[in-house]
Amino acid sequence: MSKILIRGAKVLGGEPQDVLIDGSAIEAVGTGISAEGAEVVDAAGKVLLPGLVDLHTHLREPGREDSETVLTGTRAAASGGYTAVFAMANTFPVADTAGVVEQVYRLGQQHGYCDVQPIGAVTVGLEGRKLAELGAMHESAAGVTVFSDDGKCVDDAVIMRRALEYVKAFNGVVAQHAQEPRLTEGAQMNEGVVSAELGLGGWPAVAEESIIARDVLLAEHVGSRVHICHLSTAGSVEIVRWAKSRGIDVTAEVTPHHLLLTDELVRSYNPVYKVNPPLRTQRDVLALREALADGTIDIVATDHAPHPHEDKDCEWAAAAMGMVGLETALSVVQETMVDTGLLDWAGVAERMSFKPAEIGQARGHGRPVSAGEPANLMLVDTEYRGSVDPAGFASRSRNTPYEGRELPGRVTHTWLRGKATLVDGKLT
Helix, strand or coil: CCEEEEEEEEECCCCEEEEEEECCEEEEEECCCCCCCCEEEECCCCEEEECEEEEEECCCCCCCCCCCCHHHHHHHHHHCCEEEEEECCCCCCCCCCHHHHHHHHHHHHHHCCCEEEECECCEHHHCCCCECCHHHHHHCCCCCCEECCCCCCCCCHHHHHHHHHHHHCCCCEEEECCCCHHHHCCCCEECCHHHHHHCCCEECHHHHHHHHHHHHHHHHHHCCCEEECCCCCHHHHHHHHHHHHCCCCEEEEECHHHHHCCHHHHHHCCHHHCCCCCCCCHHHHHHHHHHHHHCCCCEECCCECCCCHHHHCCCHHHCCCCECCCCCHHHHHHHHHHCCCCCCHHHHHHHHHHHHHHHHCCCCCCCCCCCCCECCEEEEEEEEEEEECHHHCCCCCCCCCCECCEEEEEEEEEEECCEEEEECCEEC
């Protein structure tokens, strides 16, 4: 059927309403809408949100298909309620040319579980020495607007300034992985009490904060947009807050795992907790939650970083950094932000759909749930609570820090332009 009636959903957490989808668009929103000729989805008690948008996903293809592919990654995205993801550039080969970004873009179109918008590398080979083909990637079929060397910091101030100046011409944005490399040589975890007790190399907060401070000043100087990836410290929050008070065009993201987990977990030496930037202290966690609630941090982004079993099932020092997150992100946000009273569901929609779509210029996504808008939607059972079982993940990798942990919320349905990609918790 081309028509779908979502019956009695709490739109953005508000009063129950019916939402009628006809083809690829929303035809009507209201109460008592006729179900004639439509497939009916009983959404009583569930929350309907616009499809989620992730500004920070690693899909690994091309080159690391043992970790993830565009197909498996977008299936994971649909399972988590996402209708669009931005794919990071640290693939093999690096997405630093029009050819590579177009390949990733077309793979996303081919598989159809969610829209894939490639992120272009800032520098050739992520080496930090020479600007990549920013203009060519923007003018390609992929229409790249976000550029990042994520995984590596653009630590050369001159290169960073040039990148900010270049993307300004087409209202692009540079997304910075804030990590001063000299301050993090040999670092294994957050620098603090736990690292001292465990004898692991410390990763100081100032390594992140110093780069953010430099880059917001550069963005102010050239009048360009800068986005801060996976902000993780209380000090970083204060720098971004100060920059916004000056009118600097800066946005920032926080990951679900930095909203919930702390460096105390590293005492287990379980490499599943090894991530970049590292898990920080409880003080940082609380500061990040408050900053997300008050808008200092603009969005939640997963930094979904899949790794094969052998890259995590080893000693701590040798383990790869990163965690999968697409399929658990909304549950963690409900646990840390909604169930604590810091955000309502409308606030979640703002930070996980509307604002990331705006920052990345994801056309057709992050739109209001109203007549005439594209039917990019997701439905979540907020009353559900269950244990995380990675064996059921759609992602090719299983490196989740939440295995066996009880989390709230379960995405039951996802629609991409009116086509169901997830029905009753099962991919179509």
